[in-house]
Amino acid sequence: MREEDLRRLEEEIDKLRMKILDSDEFKVYSEILDRTTLMALYRLSKKGFIKALGGVISSGKEANVLHALKNGEEVAVKVYMTYTSDFRNMYEYIQGDPRFLKVKKDRRSVVMAWARKEFRNLKIAEESGVRAPEALAVDSNVLVMEFIGENENPAPRLKDVEDELEKEEMEEICSTVLEYIRRLYRNGELVHGDVSEYNILVHGDEIVLIDFGQAVLNRHPRALEFLKRDIENVSRYFRKFGIEVDAESIFREVVS
Numbered sequence: 001m002r003e004e005d006l007r008r009l010e011e012e013i014d015k016l017r018m019k020i021l022d023s024d025e026f027k028v029y030s031e032i033l034d035r036t037t038l039m040a041l042y043r044l045s046k047k048g049f050i051k052a053l054g055g056v057i058s059s060g061k062e063a064n065v066l067h068a069l070k071n072g073e074e075v076a077v078k079v080y081m082t083y084t085s086d087f088r089n090m091y092e093y094i095q096g097d098p099r100f101l102k103v104k105k106d107r108r109s110v111v112m113a114w115a116r117k118e119f120r121n122l123k124i125a126e127e128s129g130v131r132a133p134e135a136l137a138v139d140s141n142v143l144v145m146e147f148i149g150e151n152e153n154p155a156p157r158l159k160d161v162e163d164e165l166e167k168e169e170m171e172e173i174c175s176t177v178l179e180y181i182r183r184l185y186r187n188g189e190l191v192h193g194d195v196s197e198y199n200i201l202v203h204g205d206e207i208v209l210i211d212f213g214q215a216v217l218n219r220h221p222r223a224l225e226f227l228k229r230d231i232e233n234v235s236r237y238f239r240k241f242g243i244e245v246d247a248e249s250i251f252r253e254v255v256s
């Protein structure tokens with residue numbers, strides 16, 4: 001792309017930007033808006049998936065999540081980072097996945113496959129009866145999904161509200177999460193692979209499972225290992241709140 005085109009593109013993206021709230025957000029924006037991301041955001045805006053970009057919901061090594069508007073509707077935009085992601089580790093999850101046999105091994109290809117993988121996994125979650133953000137669009141390293149929350153406030157993670165919840169509520173959440181793991185495996189042939197109090201949002205009465213990038217099909221060579229680990233992590237977490245979960249018997253029941 002010529003410099004002139006790139007400048008024009010940046011201007012377009014500038015128009016998309018609702019506001020840069022503070023200098024931290026400015027820093028995140030300037031780091032994520034590389035050429036590939038700019039172009040993806042531009043195409044997504046042309047197709048009507050993004051009308052305006054807003055504040056930064058979360059920024060991590062692998063991905064940043066931004067608040068955005070579609071058409072009056074709030075959406076979450078997850079931007080995977082090409083340069084800071086541990087793409088070798090990502091590749092291991094992609095390698096054993098029959099949906100991504102043709103993916104090349106370079107950094108860019110792997111990160112883009114990862115975004116497509118999360119998109120498709122979110123679709124599977126929905127079809128399996130698991131409450132997860134609705135996947136709306138994916139382009140390159142950018143995923144657009146339903147925003148869980150309202151008025152620019154994302155729903156809290158389970159970790160954020162664990163101290164405010166009654167034991168009965170925790171029990172309810174625990175059995176919902178185990179049911180989600182079961183449905184994913186049995187209805188969707190999918191293993192999440194990173195179930196934790198950081199990837200569960202508590203939105204009013206709804207328990208929403210997020211972060212499906214690493215999720216693998218149960219045909220993946222390490223699927224059972226990941227399933228076992230998910231159930232053990234859930235069991236370990238809820239034990240701290242006096243809730244007993246027999247990980248071994250749940251694992252056996254799920255795969256039976």
Ligand SMILES: Nc1ncnc2c1ncn2[C@@H]1O[C@H](COP(=O)(O)OP(=O)(O)O)[C@@H](O)[C@H]1O
Pocket residue numbers: 057058059060061062063064065076078133145146147148149154155157198199210211212
């Ligand atoms: N669809 C969404 N709606 C609202 N908040 C979200 C959404 N997706 C992610 N988040 C917020 O962004 C954080 C990071 O997203 P996540 O998908 O877990 O990525 P990471 O790989 O960085 O952990 C989450 O903990 C949550 O607070």
Ligand SMILES: [Mg+2]
Pocket residue numbers: 198199211
């Ligand atoms: Mg996460």
